[in-house]
Amino acid sequence: MEKEIAKETLGFQAEVKQLLKLMIHSLYSNKEIFLRELISNASDAADKLRFEALTDSALFENDSELKIRVSFDKDKRTITLCDNGIGMSRQEVIDHIGTIAKSGTREFFNSLTGDQAKDAHLIGQFGVGFYSSFIVAEKVEVITRRAGLTAEHGVHWESSGEGEYSLENVTKEHRGTDVILHLRKDEDEFLDDFRLKSILRKYSDHITLPIIMKKADKDEDESVNQANALWARPKSEITQEQYDEYYKHVAHDFEAPLCHIHTKVEGRQEYTQLLYIPTRAPFDLWDREHRHGIKLYVRRVFIMDDAEQLMPHYLRFVRGVIDSNDLPLNVSREILQESKDVEAIRAGSVKKVLGMVEDLAENHQDKFKTFWSEFGRVFKEGVGEDFANRERIVKLLRFASTHNDFEAQEVSLNDYIGRMKEGQDKIYYATGETFNAVKNSPQLEIFRKKGIEILLLYERIDEWVMTHFTEFEGKKLQSVAKGDLDLGQLEDAEEKKVREQQVDEYKELINKIKDALGDRVKEVRVTHRLTSSPACVVKEQYDMSANLERMLKAMGQPIPSSEPILEINPQHPIVQRLKSEDARFSDWSHLLFDQALLAEGGELEDPAGFVKRLNELILALASK
Numbered sequence: 001m002e003k004e005i006a007k008e009t010l011g012f013q014a015e016v017k018q019l020l021k022l023m024i025h026s027l028y029s030n031k032e033i034f035l036r037e038l039i040s041n042a043s044d045a046a047d048k049l050r051f052e053a054l055t056d057s058a059l060f061e062n063d064s065e066l067k068i069r070v071s072f073d074k075d076k077r078t079i080t081l082c083d084n085g086i087g088m089s090r091q092e093v094i095d096h097i098g099t100i101a102k103s104g105t106r107e108f109f110n111s112l113t114g115d116q117a118k119d120a121h122l123i124g125q126f127g128v129g130f131y132s133s134f135i136v137a138e139k140v141e142v143i144t145r146r147a148g149l150t151a152e153h154g155v156h157w158e159s160s161g162e163g164e165y166s167l168e169n170v171t172k173e174h175r176g177t178d179v180i181l182h183l184r185k186d187e188d189e190f191l192d193d194f195r196l197k198s199i200l201r202k203y204s205d206h207i208t209l210p211i212i213m214k215k216a217d218k219d220e221d222e223s224v225n226q227a228n229a230l231w232a233r234p235k236s237e238i239t240q241e242q243y244d245e246y247y248k249h250v251a252h253d254f255e256a257p258l259c260h261i262h263t264k265v266e267g268r269q270e271y272t273q274l275l276y277i278p279t280r281a282p283f284d285l286w287d288r289e290h291r292h293g294i295k296l297y298v299r300r301v302f303i304m305d306d307a308e309q310l311m312p313h314y315l316r317f318v319r320g321v322i323d324s325n326d327l328p329l330n331v332s333r334e335i336l337q338e339s340k341d342v343e344a345i346r347a348g349s350v351k352k353v354l355g356m357v358e359d360l361a362e363n364h365q366d367k368f369k370t371f372w373s374e375f376g377r378v379f380k381e382g383v384g385e386d387f388a389n390r391e392r393i394v395k396l397l398r399f400a401s402t403h404n405d406f407e408a409q410e411v412s413l414n415d416y417i418g419r420m421k422e423g424q425d426k427i428y429y430a431t432g433e434t435f436n437a438v439k440n441s442p443q444l445e446i447f448r449k450k451g452i453e454i455l456l457l458y459e460r461i462d463e464w465v466m467t468h469f470t471e472f473e474g475k476k477l478q479s480v481a482k483g484d485l486d487l488g489q490l491e492d493a494e495e496k497k498v499r500e501q502q503v504d505e506y507k508e509l510i511n512k513i514k515d516a517l518g519d520r521v522k523e524v525r526v527t528h529r530l531t532s533s534p535a536c537v538v539k540e541q542y543d544m545s546a547n548l549e550r551m552l553k554a555m556g557q558p559i560p561s562s563e564p565i566l567e568i569n570p571q572h573p574i575v576q577r578l579k580s581e582d583a584r585f586s587d588w589s590h591l592l593f594d595q596a597l598l599a600e601g602g603e604l605e606d607p608a609g610f611v612k613r614l615n616e617l618i619l620a621l622a623s624k
């Protein structure tokens with residue numbers, strides 16, 4: 001609704017106020033970025049106009065040469081940026097520059113650390129570009145008119161960035177937006193032709209829109225930037241710095257990316273892709289609303305941001321551009337979803353990204369480490385999500401392992417296989433809620449004794465990943481907490497014989513324990529899994545792991561729980577003692593079972609009962 005309203009004064013949203021303060025203080029060391037942000041907004045506005053004009057060419061108002069003009073006035077101490085892009089209506093001004101309507105605002109504020117460098121990085125990611133004007137300006141004016149509205153629907157916005165802004169309707173002949181910065185006292189450095197041009201070149205060379213300035217001391221225009229799409233230029237003409245700057249622009253990031261891939265694909269589908277892996281995970285990577293970072297262009301025309309159809313979920317951290325030569329200009333998200341062409345582009349892009357990660361793994365180990373610690377948890381989802389590329393994905397997985405007992409995940413499956421013992425035919429792993437819980441789990445004892453490596457999985461996603469991942473290069477993946485332990489060739493004949501004898505010898509005891517525990521256990525059996533603990537609990541091979549059961553329960557999901565199997569260590573003195581126990585046999589049995597549950601991270605249904613039994617047994621022993 002466009003109404004004639006006289007000048008009014010409105011308050012900024014509380015978040016905006018907070019942000020402004022933060023920005024002015026934490027971005028001060030990098031203040032020239034205000035130009036990058038304003039140019040980027042003008043470029044977005046031009047993209048939006050071009051896109052809307054595809055269906056309504058009248059929006060161009062006979063002025064289809066989109067550009068941006070930058071000028072400065074030494075006497076008035078102003079810098080002005082004028083664009084002839086889409087412009088804004090009064091309501092749009094209120095909605096877009098006065099509020100932060102983005103999803104993830106709260107996460108953003110929560111993730112601020114107070115550390116200037118880190119926060120500056122976050123601000124960049126959050127993309128609150130316009131407000132960066134106030135780093136250098138004590139007053140900012142915006143005069144704008146939306147394409148398609150008549151001249152008297154212009155709007156004049158003004159603020160000194162301190163909590164309020166004023167809004168007034170004005171007449172504006174030309175559509176688009178003028179931003180006028182009234183510089184603070186000590187910002188004279190920007191009132192300089194050479195300085196302005198060099199900043200513009202540094203940050204905006206890749207902008208497809210020409211940036212026009214007057215030639216120094218002449219009344220003649222010149223274009224400051226190259227104004228052609230970076231990805232459309234030949235690779236050999238693009239410097240690393242230009243690639244990095246472009247990344248910062250598309251990703252709203254302050255930090256250079258980890259790596260990029262730039263290719264032109266020809267054949268049935270023709271498209272250019274310029275894709276980046278960031279150095280750091282964005283603060284909202286885990287947010288369900290998280291925006292996907294691929295911009296889609298069709299023959300250089302910007303079509304949409306966050307084209308999630310172009311990248312699978314597990315690669316949602318990838319940023320960049322895909323420019324198709326074949327898609328229709330009027331593609332919508334719905335069309336993208338069903339298009340076979342899009343599927344082909346997506347498949348091709350995934351292959352490129354995996355290639356990029358493989359290259360890091362093989363040739364740039366430090367970078368790969370960064371990649372894995374930032375994005376490993378997301379990347380792993382690919383094991384279950386991307387069947388076609390599973391082979392490549394699993395080779396890139398990294399785990400913590402008993403090889404070094406480091407929490408850092410650095411062991412690949414190939415490393416593991418290279419260290420397998422003679423006669424070992426399975427890849428063993430253990431899952432748990434934390435690194436320490438899984439590292440110290442009793443189920444690992446025999447493996448540690450025999451020097452068999454175990455992968456230690458302790459992230460939530462791991463349980464889910466492992467349900468999709470059962471074999472690697474002909475070797476079964478085996479949870480150490482599931483099924484009857486069968487070490488196969490890893491056990492010698494003598495050990496086997498002793499074990500069989502023990503099964504016979506403990507038959508009676510086993511039955512008694514089973515009677516004492518009743519429904520609490522599925523089965524009780526003797527194990528050779530343990531060396532120092534008296535007992536442990538395991539699950540049947542195809543039952544859900546206890547860790548996964550706990551996770552699902554914590555998420556409020558109703559699950560059919562399966563009773564665990566209690567395994568006892570015949571060598572342990574407590575177990576041996578049980579053979580001659582009578583009066584307190586039931587208490588001993590429950591105690592054995594409860595401590596086995598605790599040791600693998602489980603919760604007791606009756607903790608008070610456990611404590612009572614324990615105390616009684618201690619007292620009984622003490623009074624002997």
Ligand code: ADP
Nearest residue numbers: 041042045087088096097127128129130131177
């Ligand atoms: P972002 O660009 O990430 O959306 P900004 O703070 O830079 O965040 O800009 C906020 C919004 O203000 C933009 O999304 C856009 O809707 C509007 N805006 C800013 N500058 C312009 C402009 N030059 N032309 C039209 N709209 C603009």
Ligand code: MG
Nearest residue numbers: 040041129130
């Ligand atoms: Mg912006």
